[in-house]
Amino acid sequence: MVRDRWQRFYEERDYDRCAYIGGEAMIEHAVTFVERVGVPETVLSVGCGPAVTEFALAERYPDTEFVCVDVSERVIADNRALAREAGIENLTFAVAALPDLAIDGRFGLVYCVATLYFVAEIDAALLALSDRVADGGHLIVSYPTTDLQSWVREQDDEKRAFFELVEAGANLRTAADVETLLDAPVTAYGALVDADDALDGTVVVDG
Numbered sequence: 001m002v003r004d005r006w007q008r009f010y011e012e013r014d015y016d017r018c019a020y021i022g023g024e025a026m027i028e029h030a031v032t033f034v035e036r037v038g039v040p041e042t043v044l045s046v047g048c049g050p051a052v053t054e055f056a057l058a059e060r061y062p063d064t065e066f067v068c069v070d071v072s073e074r075v076i077a078d079n080r081a082l083a084r085e086a087g088i089e090n091l092t093f094a095v096a097a098l099p100d101l102a103i104d105g106r107f108g109l110v111y112c113v114a115t116l117y118f119v120a121e122i123d124a125a126l127l128a129l130s131d132r133v134a135d136g137g138h139l140i141v142s143y144p145t146t147d148l149q150s151w152v153r154e155q156d157d158e159k160r161a162f163f164e165l166v167e168a169g170a171n172l173r174t175a176a177d178v179e180t181l182l183d184a185p186v187t188a189y190g191a192l193v194d195a196d197d198a199l200d201g202t203v204v205v206d207g
Contacts, residue, residue: 033192
């Protein structure tokens with residue numbers, strides 16, 4: 001099961017603290033976005049992993065409350081420890097998974113990047129994410145595409161195992177699919193933050 005693989009990934013190795021797509025540029029993309037649309041009072045990050053972008057944003061915007069969730073108890077514990085050590089008080093972490101997102105409340109920004117690749121019930125997950133967006137807020141979400149599927153099929157066996165749903169075409173979607181499901185217009189995230197096509201398959205949905 002993909003979820004179990006991610007739990008083992010964090011438990012069995014010294015993992016890198018990095019953004020797994022886009023690298024450090026993801027921080028600047030997020031800063032550009034919130035500076036253009038307005039700094040939210042609250043942010044929910046789903047599938048945060050090592051939370052590199054979230055830590056950077058929390059330090060930059062100390063008046064914004066960040067709630068970050070991931071399926072891995074290990075990475076959540078590590079993130080909590082790092083936040084305590086750094087004295088960052090506007091970051092909280094919890095274990096949660098899509099599509100049954102056990103997080104209460106609605107948020108000015110919901111951020112879910114490079115996570116739906118590993119979720120079979122992708123439509124239920126998209127609806128759960130949309131339900132957590134406050135009126136006037138925004139959802140930034142990436143979804144698996146045919147281009148990602150082509151990339152996966154070129155990888156080694158270990159990496160392909162993580163992306164088994166994408167490789168099989170079980171959860172591929174398009175921007176039009178997302179727009180129809182959520183009954184809301186979507187905009188390419190890359191276009192909004194002046195990024196290149198590395199962010200293909202990542203969109204913004206207005207709440």
